[in-house]
Amino acid sequence: MPAPDTRAGRDGLTALLAEPRRAVIALDFDGTLAPIVADPEQARAHPDAVPALAALAPEVLSIAVITGRPAEVAVAHGGFGGVPGLEHLVVLGHYGAERWDAVSGEVHAPEPHPGVDAVRTELPGVLGESGAGSGTWIEEKGRAVAVHTRRAEDPQAAFDVLVDPLTELAHRHGLVVEPGRYVLELRPPGMDKGVALAAYLAEVDAGSVLYAGDDLGDLPAFSLVEELRADGSSGVPGVPGLLVCSGSTEVPELSARADLSVDGPAGVAQLLAGLARAVVRTT
Numbered sequence: 001m002p003a004p005d006t007r008a009g010r011d012g013l014t015a016l017l018a019e020p021r022r023a024v025i026a027l028d029f030d031g032t033l034a035p036i037v038a039d040p041e042q043a044r045a046h047p048d049a050v051p052a053l054a055a056l057a058p059e060v061l062s063i064a065v066i067t068g069r070p071a072e073v074a075v076a077h078g079g080f081g082g083v084p085g086l087e088h089l090v091v092l093g094h095y096g097a098e099r100w101d102a103v104s105g106e107v108h109a110p111e112p113h114p115g116v117d118a119v120r121t122e123l124p125g126v127l128g129e130s131g132a133g134s135g136t137w138i139e140e141k142g143r144a145v146a147v148h149t150r151r152a153e154d155p156q157a158a159f160d161v162l163v164d165p166l167t168e169l170a171h172r173h174g175l176v177v178e179p180g181r182y183v184l185e186l187r188p189p190g191m192d193k194g195v196a197l198a199a200y201l202a203e204v205d206a207g208s209v210l211y212a213g214d215d216l217g218d219l220p221a222f223s224l225v226e227e228l229r230a231d232g233s234s235g236v237p238g239v240p241g242l243l244v245c246s247g248s249t250e251v252p253e254l255s256a257r258a259d260l261s262v263d264g265p266a267g268v269a270q271l272l273a274g275l276a277r278a279v280v281r282t283t
Contacts, residue, residue, distance in 0.1 A: 001274045002260060004242060008229055009259020012242035015208040016060075020279040022207025023060045026197055026221070027268070029067040029074050031214035032246040035265050036181070038151060040069075040139055045078040048269035054085030055276035061207075064200055065091045066193045068178075068185060068217060070142045071100040071107050081105060094143040095187070096196025112143045113188035115173035120145050122169060123186075130165050132158040144187035155182045180215045181250050194220030201228070201239065210275075212244035212268055215251055222257050244271065 004010045016023040027033055034043045057063050063086075067074045071093025075081050080089060080102065091100040098109040123145060127136055135152030138145060147166060152158035159182055170177045170186040178185045178192075193213070201209060209228070211221050225241035245251075245258035246268050255261050262271050 001278055002262070002271065004259040006259045008226075008240075009242050012208060012210065012229065012240040012259065015240035016210060016242065016275070017278055019207050020060050022205075024062050024064060024201060024204060024206040024209045025056065025060055025272070025275075026064045026066055026200075026209060026211045028193070028213035028215070028218050028221075028246070029065055029069060029078065031181075031265070032212050032218075032268055033065065033078060033265055036214075040148075043077055046265040046269050048273070049265060050079050050083060050086075052269045052272035052276060053080075053089065054083050056272050056279065057086050057088045059276060059279040060088070062200075062204055063089045064197075065089070066096065066196050066200075066221065067091065067093055068095055068141065068144065068146075068187070069093055071098040071109075075100050090200070092196045092200065094141070095191035095193055096199060097143055097188075097191055109143075113175070115170075115175045115188065116143060116145060116186075118173045119169055119175060119186050123147070126165050126169050127162070130162055132161045136162070139183075141185070141187075144185055144191075146183050146185040148183045150182040159184070178217055180217050185217075192220040193218055194222075194224040197221045198224050206239060208240045208242075210242045210244065212246055212262075212271075213254065214246035214264075216253065218254060219257075222254065226257070244268070 033045045033049045037043050071091045074091050086102050089102045100107045136149050136158055149155045149158035166184050167177045175186045176189045211225050222243055225243055228239040229241045243259045245255045245261040247261045247263050
């Protein structure tokens with residue numbers, strides 16, 4: 001087991017190992033459980049991830065995958081359905097707007113925000129007028145829509161050109177823009193991983209939490225864990241927590257706040273497997 005770099009992280013790990021049946025393991029999907037790929041539709045969980053999750057899940061209160069993807073897509077790409085041992089897994093898709101439970105295999109979700117359809121209609125024209133150049137493309141996310149620049153000749157320049165017109169488009173239809181690694185996502189307000197994580201921890205009465213992520217969209221969850229372990233007022237005060245960065249030099253804002261950094265999805269899978277072994281030894 002790697003040792004966290006911070007006192008708060010070590011306290012979080014100690015609490016997790018002391019009472020694993022009160023611990024929630026919360027994880028981003030893309031870049032954390034699944035390697036980042038040029039085409040998000042080809043993203044799949046690291047081959048060691050699901051076996052590690054299946055070994056750990058029966059020993060803890062719950063495992064929650066929190067993602068901007070539709071819940072059903074994350075389940076399919078993750079290979080989570082019908083896996084023995086994963087009965088305690090939930091997927092909070094669209095930043096908590098959708099929920100899939102392994103026990104039932106069903107997705108529950110409210111009606112989508114009407115602004116997403118309006119943005120979807122106008123987005124091709126906005127991209128054509130932006131001057132961002134070729135290589136940008138649109139990802140359909142059901143309750144949100146995202147524009148990627150990773151395939152552009154100059155991904156950062158294309159990203160920078162698109163920030164203002166996409167922000168204006170989003171605001172005109174009551175949406176917000178969430179930046180990530182060469183991606184701008186247009187989605188309804190009030191949807192983020194911190195909100196989703198806070199609600200879930202309160203629901204299950206968690207005694208400790210581990211959160212692992214890799215991108216800017218994970219910062220709200222990082223902030224939530226920092227607040228909870230500092231006796232914050234988010235509904236679950238005094239919860240010890242461990243923050244894990246699925247290592248990336250592209251997002252220093254995340255790695256600087258993490259208690260522990262690992263080597264991408266392979267490192268996350270190794271950490272989960274190590275936790276499973278450590279928890280079994282202590283119970």
